[in-house]
Amino acid sequence: MENVFSQQLVKLRRRQNLSQEQLAHELFVSRQSISKWEQGETSPDLDTVVKLANLLQVDLNELVGGQVAEAKEQSYKAVKTLPEGQRPMNGWEFLSKNWWMIFPLLVALSWVVGMFQH
Numbered sequence: 563m564e565n566v567f568s569q570q571l572v573k574l575r576r577r578q579n580l581s582q583e584q585l586a587h588e589l590f591v592s593r594q595s596i597s598k599w600e601q602g603e604t605s606p607d608l609d610t611v612v613k614l615a616n617l618l619q620v621d622l623n624e625l626v627g628g629q630v631a632e633a634k635e636q637s638y639k640a641v642k643t644l645p646e647g648q649r650p651m652n653g654w655e656f657l658s659k660n661w662w663m664i665f666p667l668l669v670a671l672s673w674v675v676g677m678f679q680h
Contacts, residue, residue, distance in 0.1 A: 566628045568602040574618040574625065575600075588617055 575585055575596075582596040589596075589610060598604045606614065615625045651659075 565602050567605065567626050568600050570625055570628060571596075571614070572600050574620055578618055585617070589613055 575582070580588075582593045582600070586593040586596045591606075591610070595604070595606070599606055611626065612622065615622045618625065
C-alpha cells in the first residue's frame with residue numbers, strides 16, 4: 563500500500579517533467595532510492611525531504627501531506643470573499659477600526675480607580 567508521500571512524490575516529479583534518474587542526480591542519490599521512495603519501501607531523511615520540496619517547488623506540507631496546502635489556500639480564498647462585516651478580524655485590524663474606544667475606556671477605568679482611593 564502506498565503512503566501519501568509516495569503518491570505525492572510521483573505526482574510532483576511528473577508535474578516537473580523529471581525522470582527518476584534526473585531527480586536522483588539533483589539530490590545526489592541513486593535512481594533506485596527514488597524508486598524505493600515512490601513505491602513506499604523506504605523514506606528519505608528530513609534533509610532530503612526539504613531538498614525535494616525545494617526542487618519540486620512545493621510546500622513541505624503538500625509533499626508529505628497531500629493536498630493540505632491546497633485546502634488551506636481554498637479556505638483563505640473563501641474567507642477573503644466574505645463581506646467585510648463577516649470576516650474574522652485579527653487584533654491589529656480590530657484596533658485600527660476601534661482605536662477611539664481606548665480613550666473612553668481609560669477615562670472610565672481612571673474614574674473607577676479614583677473612587678476606590680478616597
